[in-house]
Amino acid sequence: MTEPRSGGCQCGAVRYRIEGPLTRAHICHCRxxxxxxxxxxxPLANVQRADFIVTRGRIAWFHASDIARRGFCRECGTPLVYDGLSSPHLNVTLGSLDRPSAVEPARQLGVESKMPWFARLDALPGERTDEGFAPDELTAIASSSRQHPDRDTDRWPPKP
Known part of the structure; x- marks a missing residue:
């Protein structure tokens, strides 16, 4: 049995659990x-519909075409799933998982729209997220952040 995975949107209004395996992990470059x-x-991966359980809130839908819709959080706009309506599975957005690093993409789709300069990204200088802020700014950000933590919570946002 696959260990359940959890995830959700940035604000915590929508949370989900995946009880089955994620398959066909990929990066889609299509427009x-x-x-x-x-x-x-x-980044996306397949999950059987019955294995994807919304545990908090409701997913909002945008019908991208007659054959597909995209699920997102109505409150913060986080993309959560792609639903090919005739498919037996959904595609979950890997960035919405609580542990996105646990699922490594194994293929790329839509490569005709892939950015031509991606191969040069590793040569760019890098810095940590917190390097551009003064200590008091980091404290202010941390104390006022509305971003849901990468785990399930009983309630969100927490009551003071």
Whole structure:
């Protein structure tokens, strides 16, 4: 039996659990995924419909075409699933998992729209997220953050 995985949106209004395996983990570069995620690509993996359980809130839907819809959080806009309506599975967005690093993509789709400069990314200088902030700014960010933690909670947001 596959160990359940959990995930959800940025604000915590929608949470889910996956009770079966994630398969066909991939990165999609197609223009539709670029637009839907507001990014250069969208990491996804298949999950059987019966294995995807919403545990908090409700997923909102955008019908991207007559054969597909995209699920997202109505409160914060986080993309959560791609649903090919005739498919036996959903595609969950890997970035919405509580532990996205646990699922490594094994293929790329929509490569005709892949950014031509991706191969040069590792040569760019890098810095940690917190390097651009003063200590008091980091404290202010941490104390006022509305981002849901990467785990299930009984209630969100927490009551003071």
């Amino acid at each position: 539709m995924c670029q637009k839907a995620s507001g990014n250069y690509f969208l």
